[in-house]
Amino acid sequence: xxxxxxxxxxxxxxxxxxxxxxxxxxxxxxxxxxxxxxxxxxxxxxxxxxxxxxxxxxxxxxxxxxxxxxxxxxxxxxxxxxxxxxxxxxxxxxxxxxxxxxxxxxxxxxxxxxxxxxxxxxxxxxxxxxxxxxxxxxxxxxxxxxxxxxxxxxxxxxxxxxxxxxxxxxxxxxxxxxxxxxxxxxxxxxxxxxxxxxxxxxxxxxxxxxxxxxxxxxxxxxxxxxxxxxxxxxxxxxxxxxxxxxxxxxxxxxxxxxxxxxxxxxxxxxxxxxxxxxxxxxxxxxxxxxxxxxxxxxxxxxxxxxxxxxxxxxxxxxxxxxxxxxxxxxxxxxxxxxxxxxxxxxxxxxxxxxxxxxxxxxxxxxxxxxxxxxxxxxxxxxxxxxxxxxxxxxxxxxxxxxxxxxxxxxxxxxxxxxxxxxxxxxxxxxxx
Ligand SMILES: NC(=O)c1ccc[n+]([C@@H]2O[C@H](COP(=O)([O-])OP(=O)(O)OC[C@H]3O[C@@H](n4cnc5c(N)ncnc54)[C@H](OP(=O)(O)O)[C@@H]3O)[C@@H](O)[C@H]2O)c1
Numbered sequence: 484x485x486x487x488x489x490x491x492x493x494x495x496x497x498x499x500x501x502x503x504x505x506x507x508x509x510x511x512x513x514x515x516x517x518x519x520x521x522x523x524x525x526x527x528x529x530x531x532x533x534x535x536x537x538x539x540x541x542x543x544x545x546x547x548x549x550x551x552x553x554x555x556x557x558x559x560x561x562x563x564x565x566x567x568x569x570x571x572x573x574x575x576x577x578x579x580x581x582x583x584x585x586x587x588x589x590x591x592x593x594x595x596x597x598x599x600x601x602x603x604x605x606x607x608x609x610x611x612x613x614x615x616x617x618x619x620x621x622x623x624x625x626x627x628x629x630x631x632x633x634x635x636x637x638x639x640x641x642x643x644x645x646x647x648x649x650x651x652x653x654x655x656x657x658x659x660x661x662x663x664x665x666x667x668x669x670x671x672x673x674x675x676x677x678x679x680x681x682x683x684x685x686x687x688x689x690x691x692x693x694x695x696x697x698x699x700x701x702x703x704x705x706x707x708x709x710x711x712x713x714x715x716x717x718x719x720x721x722x723x724x725x726x727x728x729x730x731x732x733x734x735x736x737x738x739x740x741x742x743x744x745x746x747x748x749x750x751x752x753x754x755x756x757x758x759x760x761x762x763x764x765x766x767x768x769x770x771x772x773x774x775x776x777x778x779x780x781x782x783x784x785x786x787x788x789x790x791x792x793x794x795x796x797x798x799x800x801x802x803x804x805x806x807x808x809x810x811x812x813x814x815x816x817x818x819x820x821x822x823x824x825x826x827x828x829x830x831x832x833x834x835x836x837x838x839x840x841x842x843x844x845x846x847x848x849x850x851x852x853x854x855x856x857x858x859x860x861x862x863x864x865x866x867x868x869x870x871x872x873x874x875x876x877x878x879x880x881x882x883x884x885x886x887x888x889x890x891x892x893x894x895x896x897x898x899x900x901x902x903x904x905x906x907x908x909x910x911x912x913x914x915x
Pocket of ligand 1: 495500529530565570590616786792
């Protein structure tokens with residue numbers, strides 16, 4: 484390839500991240516030219532509504548509502564996709580790649596659902612797709628998996644990768660707020676969207692885990708492979724009891740490789756309070772990675788926001804520009820190993836916390852212990868938390884030792900059949 488002294492860029496989207504990226508590229512142009520050896524010029528920016536008032540100081544002449552002005556322009560060599568959502572972003576990325584353009588994207592949904600096909604397509608067309616900002620906003624994660632950790636067999640990932648839910652859980656824990664009030668506060672501060680489903684039901688975290696697990700285990704992991712449970716059923720009581728027992732409650736994205744099989748799951752979990760993950764509060768993200776050579780590594784930082792996310796997007800653009808300016812071929816796209824099996828969710832083994840409302844009378848604990856014992860589940864502690872003398876009910880918290888998920892679910896069904904068990908109020912896995 485011929486060395487370049489100037490590279491033209493098409494930007495798809497000028498929202499939270501797009502505006503940060505445009506501003507960074509415009510303001511730091513001379514610095515980037517000296518670091519990469521070529522000038523970077525934004526030729527066009529696609530928006531949905533050209534008449535919309537925008538805070539970003541971007542020349543109006545750059546804006547267009549016609550994607551063809553970017554995708555059909557043979558001078559544009561790098562397309563930065565920052566529109567979000569599956570469509571039309573996926574179509575536009577395919578069109579850019581098939582017309583020989585490199586793509587930088589922050590789109591976790593497209594990468595999680597279509598990543599391997601898009602990367603093969605890019606390889607066939609001799610271009611790259613970079614997606615550092617798709618997980619962890621400003622935290623370097625994709626590049627370390629591609630490069631610095633490549634010599635490792637990764638055994639596990641444990642991550643807090645959704646800032647919105649971590650903010651809500653922090654509020655519930657520190658201020659004793661119910662879920663809906665903490666959610667409302669997050670919405671007022673702009674941390675949660677008007678329709679919060681994607682975050683609170685953990686779809687967003689599952690997309691990100693699918694991207695991370697694919698990189699970590701070098702095997703194709705899709706969102707549909709991931710067990711997913713959101714945070715909307717958690718109650719202030721559980722936070723209080725967890726704290727008394729020495730735990731925080733976090734939405735964890737977990738990937739593990741055991742005996743050649745991958746387990747991937749996103750769900751609320753009790754995390755021992757002395758672990759660093761338990762101390763990650765507010766909108767911050769953290770990802771623990773465990774490799775056979777490196778041991779445990781922690782990545783921590785801002786998982787969202789205009790400028791932190793722009794840091795990752797622009798880094799990918801500069802990486803491409805450095806290669807193109809010298810005529811070198813950009814870094815190859817990631818290669819996967821032979822596919823690994825997925826462990827059925829029922830086969831995972833973990834510990835469990837149960838909050839159960841029972842009849843306050845002799846023999847009930849023995850009945851519960853028998854049901855659990857029949858399913859080979861042993862109890863590590865039984866604590867009576869509250870009792871209501873007039874109603875003759877009591878609330879107990881049970882912590883188990885390691886047990887198999889399928890056995891635990893069967894035991895739960897049998898517990899619910901006991902006439903002395905009124906309600907299983909909470910059922911939370913314990914990690915760490
Ligand atoms: N926000 C964050 O902190 C963050 C962090 C990490 C990753 N990401 C990812 O970054 C991407 C962008 O997120 P964002 O928060 O910047 O989104 P956003 O604020 O909603 O901005 C989306 C932009 O894309 C344009 N757009 C959307 N659909 C379009 C269409 N069909 N045709 C033309 N233009 C269209 C919008 O145009 P108008 O301006 O005219 O409406 C807007 O400028 C997403 O994939 C997101 O998951 C975001």
